[in-house]
Amino acid sequence: MNAISDALVITKRQLQQLVRVPEVLIFSTIQPVMFVLLFRYVFGGLGAGIPGGYVQLLMPGIFVQTVTFTLAATAQGLAQDMEKGLIDRFRSLPIARSAVVFGRTLGDGLLNIVVLVVMGVAGYAVGWRPTSGPLHIFAGFLMLLLFGYALSWAGVFGGLFSKDARVVGNISFLFTFPLTFLSNAFAQTTTMPKPLQYFAEWNPVSTMVAATRQLFGFHNTFGATANSYPSQHPVTTSLFYMVLIMAIFVPLSVRRYKNRQ
Numbered sequence: 001m002n003a004i005s006d007a008l009v010i011t012k013r014q015l016q017q018l019v020r021v022p023e024v025l026i027f028s029t030i031q032p033v034m035f036v037l038l039f040r041y042v043f044g045g046l047g048a049g050i051p052g053g054y055v056q057l058l059m060p061g062i063f064v065q066t067v068t069f070t071l072a073a074t075a076q077g078l079a080q081d082m083e084k085g086l087i088d089r090f091r092s093l094p095i096a097r098s099a100v101v102f103g104r105t106l107g108d109g110l111l112n113i114v115v116l117v118v119m120g121v122a123g124y125a126v127g128w129r130p131t132s133g134p135l136h137i138f139a140g141f142l143m144l145l146l147f148g149y150a151l152s153w154a155g156v157f158g159g160l161f162s163k164d165a166r167v168v169g170n171i172s173f174l175f176t177f178p179l180t181f182l183s184n185a186f187a188q189t190t191t192m193p194k195p196l197q198y199f200a201e202w203n204p205v206s207t208m209v210a211a212t213r214q215l216f217g218f219h220n221t222f223g224a225t226a227n228s229y230p231s232q233h234p235v236t237t238s239l240f241y242m243v244l245i246m247a248i249f250v251p252l253s254v255r256r257y258k259n260r261q
Helices: 002-020 022-042 054-068 070-084 086-092 097-125 134-159 165-181 194-202 204-215 234-259
Strands: none
Touching: 002 022, 002 097, 022 054, 022 097, 054 070, 054 097, 054 134, 054 165, 054 204, 070 086, 070 097, 070 134, 070 165, 086 097, 097 134, 097 234, 134 165, 134 204, 134 234, 165 204, 194 204, 204 234
């Protein structure tokens, strides 16, 4: 119970930063909205023949891309705390060692709630209309939050390896950009060369995009792996990926933080 209360204190610190430095919240929401507007109107012609238009294909991809970037944000934020010496101060306090990393991931996960709400409003304004029921829509957003939370643990592990936030940020984006753009987030994988289709459709980002599209009431189109398990069961596969990511990175991150000099 002490570890939980300590983690909640760290989470409170994360949320107070949004009040004291509102620019963090502003820029965290402006960038996703810019992606919505740019892709909606610049690449809108790609939606020829898609029921409801390209925006129905686009929005789940933008949602998943945004929560995927939680990995980079968590890694960079933790590295910045180490640069400022805050991690050393936390380690000198009589609090649970795991509280700092759990509080960091929970705080970044709560920030995603605000970002997704703003993006949902922006998407609705440009024509996005989920056709499933309220429970399915709620389940879609809940899965997005869980996916971002799972990836934040990978960000914690990466952020603990360097005190230079710039290096951590650059390395994190080297992983997140290929995952998001070599996926079905912005275009159907049927237009890709067949070798890339196999990578794209087994990509955790792709299965997550397919899962949210299914929950929001949009029909998925798959290419070379149309009969594979991820294509037929994207929701189950996405949940498996989340559990796997956390099973790997939660113990590694806690151990790395305890041993960090």
